[in-house]
Amino acid sequence: MWLGPPGETGASGEGDASGRSDSQPDSDGSPVFYDDSGRRMTLPGGVLLVLDPEWDQGRVDDFFTANGIALGRVDEEDFTTNAYFVSTDPGLPSLLLANELADEEGVLISSPNWRSQVVVR
Structure with a gap:
């Protein structure tokens, strides 16, 4: 899984794939994911x-x-x-x-x- 902001590429060339994740968590501790359009998504639980x-x-x-x-x-x-x-x-x-x-x-x-x-x- 890619842990970094949109537009950057990981060591394996990952980075613009759907489901990438930012290493900086949301305020509830959830990692921040990005869809293909760059929209941020988090997991509030459930x-x-x-x-x-x-x-x-x-x-x-x-x-x-x-x-x-x-x-x-x-x-x-x-x-x-x-x-x-x-x-x-x-x-x-x-x-x-x-x-x-x-x-x-x-x-x-x-x-x-x-x-x-x-x-x-």
Whole structure:
């Protein structure tokens, strides 16, 4: 992973790829990432998760338990069936958990909770 500001290149030639990261963290301790347009993005904590809509609540609870996620960290969302917000610490813990869960059976969406820079024109 590239740790540096946009426009600079790392030793391996990385630097303008999406997902690069600044070594200077945000005020919450989260590294600052940049998308292709240079917009800053941070990870305030949490993972947005959508599971198989055919799963009943017992299967959903089993999924969280099998993945070491305490049910007290899980809030159900109402934008679709079996949508959840899993609380994590800010920064890389949310990215790592989202990546870990993405390949699990029954996971349709696993995304860290991104906060992005907005520019008013």
